[in-house]
Amino acid sequence: MLKKIIHYLLRLWYPVFKKAxxxxxxxxxxxxxxxxxxxxGLFTLGYSMLSSSGGWLPxxxxxxxxxxxxxxxxxxxxxxxxxxxxxxxxxxxxxxxxKEEQKKQFGRYFLVSLQGQFSDYLITKGLIIFLRIxxxxxxxxxxxxxxxINFMLQKYYTFKAQKPR
Numbered sequence: 001m002l003k004k005i006i007h008y009l010l011r012l013w014y015p016v017f018k019k020a021x022x023x024x025x026x027x028x029x030x031x032x033x034x035x036x037x038x039x040x041g042l043f044t045l046g047y048s049m050l051s052s053s054g055g056w057l058p059x060x061x062x063x064x065x066x067x068x069x070x071x072x073x074x075x076x077x078x079x080x081x082x083x084x085x086x087x088x089x090x091x092x093x094x095x096x097x098x099k100e101e102q103k104k105q106f107g108r109y110f111l112v113s114l115q116g117q118f119s120d121y122l123i124t125k126g127l128i129i130f131l132r133i134x135x136x137x138x139x140x141x142x143x144x145x146x147x148x149i150n151f152m153l154q155k156y157y158t159f160k161a162q163k164p165r
Contacts (some may be wrong), residue, residue, distance in 0.1 A: 003089060006031070010090060024091055028151055032088035039079035046071035054055030075116060084109045108158040112150060120146045 009028055017026045022084065048066035084106055088095065120142050127138035 004123045006086075008088060024155075025151065028091035029085065029147075031090050032083070032147070035079050035083040035086055038082060039075050042075035042078055044069045046074050076113075078114050080110055080161070083113065087154060087159065092154065092161075094161040095159035096162050105158055109154070112158055115153075116146050116150050119149070 010030055013030070014023060020026075021029070047087050087109070088105065090101070095101075107127055117161055123142040123145060124135070124138045127133040127141060128135050131138075133141070
């Protein structure tokens with residue numbers, strides 16, 4: 001049911017973007033944006049729960065000081081799972097679907113996502129420190145760079161289509 005709704009929404013809005021993007025790139029950007037919103041929402045929820053004065057884990061002290069790190073890791077792990085499912089089912093539908101291949105794809109997806117997290121951080125930090133770019137602008141530049149790199153890695157490494165026999 002959820003897959004049908006997502007397919008419907010993607011097809012509904014594609015005519016607006018058809019001149020700008022081929023369908024695969026459009027679907028990648030659309031499901032990626034939805035997954036990014038999920039990631040931000042989970043981070044925000046996790047951070048607020050972990051850093052609140054009473055805490056949501058009574059009796060466990062010391063988490064408050066690590067709220068950002070814990071919320072980041074938890075939101076990343078969830079969004080890797082949802083991002084893989086979204087990418088596999090809506091953007092890279094021509095990739096092999098065998099069970100063993102899907103396990104390999106998930107491993108590659110996780111590595112590409114982890115690399116993306118670190119690279120995004122390093123590019124943003126480098127733009128801020130070395131080029132003295134305002135942090136929000138540096139983050140936006142880094143995000144665009146990583147979108148292009150991650151799309152290429154996901155398309156040609158994680159979900160590479162099988163060659164016709």
